[in-house]
Amino acid sequence: MNKKTWLVTGTSTGFGKSLATYLAQQENVNLVATARNIQKLSYLDQFDHGQIEKLTLDVTNENDINNAVNNAKVKFDTIDVLVNNAGIGYFGTFEESNIADARYMFEVNVWGLVNMSRAVLKIMRPQKSGTIVNFSSIGGLASFPTLSFYHGTKYAVEGISESLAEEVKDLNIKILLIEPSGFRTDWAGRSSKKALPSISDYQQFAEFIEGNENGAHHEAGDPDKAAQIIYDQVTNNSDLPLRLPLGKYSSDTAIQKYQSSLKSFKELHKLSISADTPKQ
Numbered sequence: 001m002n003k004k005t006w007l008v009t010g011t012s013t014g015f016g017k018s019l020a021t022y023l024a025q026q027e028n029v030n031l032v033a034t035a036r037n038i039q040k041l042s043y044l045d046q047f048d049h050g051q052i053e054k055l056t057l058d059v060t061n062e063n064d065i066n067n068a069v070n071n072a073k074v075k076f077d078t079i080d081v082l083v084n085n086a087g088i089g090y091f092g093t094f095e096e097s098n099i100a101d102a103r104y105m106f107e108v109n110v111w112g113l114v115n116m117s118r119a120v121l122k123i124m125r126p127q128k129s130g131t132i133v134n135f136s137s138i139g140g141l142a143s144f145p146t147l148s149f150y151h152g153t154k155y156a157v158e159g160i161s162e163s164l165a166e167e168v169k170d171l172n173i174k175i176l177l178i179e180p181s182g183f184r185t186d187w188a189g190r191s192s193k194k195a196l197p198s199i200s201d202y203q204q205f206a207e208f209i210e211g212n213e214n215g216a217h218h219e220a221g222d223p224d225k226a227a228q229i230i231y232d233q234v235t236n237n238s239d240l241p242l243r244l245p246l247g248k249y250s251s252d253t254a255i256q257k258y259q260s261s262l263k264s265f266k267e268l269h270k271l272s273i274s275a276d277t278p279k280q
């Protein structure tokens with residue numbers, strides 16, 4: 001059997017844990033499950049028949065990244081699928097957000113994903129095959145108040161992924177963006193710091209922030225189902241899309257956003273192209 005090696009970041013909870021649990025039970029998978037604290041990966045022990053490697057990996061630490069990629073290569077000889085899942089959130093208005101927290105979120109959500117991908121591409125490029133699955137969000141396509149910096153990270157992931165996909169397609173390396181709406185994970189709870197509005201002009205957004213915190217683990221999306229869909233797409237879809245919205249809210253919002261953008265671009269078309277004509 002031709003086994004594929006999957007390396008997944010952030011497998012302690014949420015999507016990462018669901019995906020690692022699912023992958024651990026597939027006969028054709030070698031799994032490199034990574035987390036900042038590998039004590040949190042003992043849930044995998046029940047499935048381990050020598051095909052699972054648990055490794056410490058904080059995606060903001062370049063030594064951890066190099067160690068994880070090297071160890072994976074030594075143990076399984078190849079990395080076929082990288083899942084850049086690790087990520088955090090931040091709720092706060094644009095003016096009131098703590099910039100140090102926002103910067104750290106870029107370190108995790110953007111630069112962590114970038115550095116992981118660059119390390120793994122060194123393996124995928126010579127083998128002329130591979131898939132990189134990047135966790136974006138519906139928040140990488142459409143925007144909501146109090147999430148400006150989170151959107152900044154996920155729009156960055158979208159742009160980087162779209163460009164990278166063009167660069168590596170002839171090397172038989174595919175990029176898949178996962179764009180979930182709300183799923184029952186730790187994201188809206190412990191994984192997202194919150195800055196409640198203190199400026200009276202922004203008081204109206206307090207309810208939205210608190211609603212997200214209180215709604216954590218009650219969202220519509222099932223991360224176990226997401227895991228099955230992601231595995232199935234990567235394994236069986238020879239015509240992998242670049243973007244995969246997950247959840248009804250995500251799919252409906254993506255369609256609506258693109259339709260309204262298309263309408264606006266068409267309405268502006270004449271004016272837009274007039275900018276190429278020299279000023280009289």
Ligand SMILES: NC(=O)c1ccc[n+]([C@@H]2O[C@H](COP(=O)([O-])OP(=O)(O)OC[C@H]3O[C@@H](n4cnc5c(N)ncnc54)[C@H](OP(=O)(O)O)[C@@H]3O)[C@@H](O)[C@H]2O)c1
Pocket residue numbers: 009010011012013014015016035036037040057058059060085086087088089108135136137138139179180181182183184185186187188190191219
């Ligand atoms: N759940 C949703 O509704 C939703 C929607 C759209 C997109 N997403 C995206 O889905 C991805 C996974 O999040 P989730 O929903 O599964 O939330 P989660 O349950 O909070 O899981 C986040 C994971 O990321 C890990 N992590 C955080 N910082 C890290 C770092 N510096 N290095 C390595 N791992 C780190 C966490 O590890 P620790 O246990 O060590 O903290 C945890 O394993 C994120 O990229 C998120 O933006 C989630």
